Amino acid sequence: xxxxxxxxxxxxxxxxxxxxxxxxxxxxxxxxxxxxxxxxxxxxxxxxxxxxxxxxxxxxxxxxxxxxxxxxxxxxxxxxxxxxxxxxxxxxxxxxxxxxxxxxxxxxxxxxxxxxxxxxxxxxxxxxxxxxxxxxxxxxxxxxxxxxxxxxxxxxxxxxxxxxxxxxxxxxxxxxxxxxxxxxxxxxxxxxxxxxxxxxxxxxxxxxxxxxxxxxxxxxx
Numbered sequence: 001x002x003x004x005x006x007x008x009x010x011x012x013x014x015x016x017x018x019x020x021x022x023x024x025x026x027x028x029x030x031x032x033x034x035x036x037x038x039x040x041x042x043x044x045x046x047x048x049x050x051x052x053x054x055x056x057x058x059x060x061x062x063x064x065x066x067x068x069x070x071x072x073x074x075x076x077x078x079x080x081x082x083x084x085x086x087x088x089x090x091x092x093x094x095x096x097x098x099x100x101x102x103x104x105x106x107x108x109x110x111x112x113x114x115x116x117x118x119x120x121x122x123x124x125x126x127x128x129x130x131x132x133x134x135x136x137x138x139x140x141x142x143x144x145x146x147x148x149x150x151x152x153x154x155x156x157x158x159x160x161x162x163x164x165x166x167x168x169x170x171x172x173x174x175x176x177x178x179x180x181x182x183x184x185x186x187x188x189x190x191x192x193x194x195x196x197x198x199x200x201x202x203x204x205x206x207x208x209x210x211x212x213x214x215x216x217x218x219x220x221x
Contacts, residue, residue: 044156066094129159166185
């Protein structure tokens with residue numbers, strides 16, 4: 001009887017231990033879908049928006065697909081950011097925003113503001129190539145080699161690059177001191193076969209802001 005009692009006691013204790021120790025960890029919460037997935041692409045895809053700034057004014061005759069501001073005044077200053085978001089809300093348009101890395105350089109908490117804006121249902125690209133084209137370094141760089149390197153090293157997700165492509169004329173020379181660089185951008189992205197081949201070889205998917213606008217309007221009805 002004593003042996004049988006010991007067996008019963010062991011079974012009870014073992015059962016208690018088993019009840020207290022989960023046999024299977026809780027399933028982790030599923031990650032929020034990436035912008036790629038929301039747009040219908042794979043998370044590993046590299047999507048690219050090539051935005052030709054200063055040509056945007058010509059879009060006024062068409063349906064606007066997003067908002068940004070000249071020289072980044074609104075989205076790069078916390079003082080103006082509230083107005084920027086109000087405009088995006090009023091017209092229900094996606095907005096150009098700096099990458100997290102760039103945003104953090106504008107002051108403590110700016111990266112969090114970016115997340116807060118996203119949480120309100122606003123859509124914007126995952127990354128924006130901005131610091132790389134700022135300053136004298138880009139002006140002195142070989143334009144074609146520079147952009148081929150950018151394309152080769154695009155991150156997964158949606159990236160926006162913006163250029164100022166234009167034909168070199170006496171008028172463009174009189175308007176800006178960067179007319180030559182802008183003409184080189186025009187040749188690269190309009191005529192250069194190597195750039196087109198690289199985009200294809202790297203599997204880069206070219207899109208515009210319109211899919212982002214349509215997605216945002218579904219989320220912010």
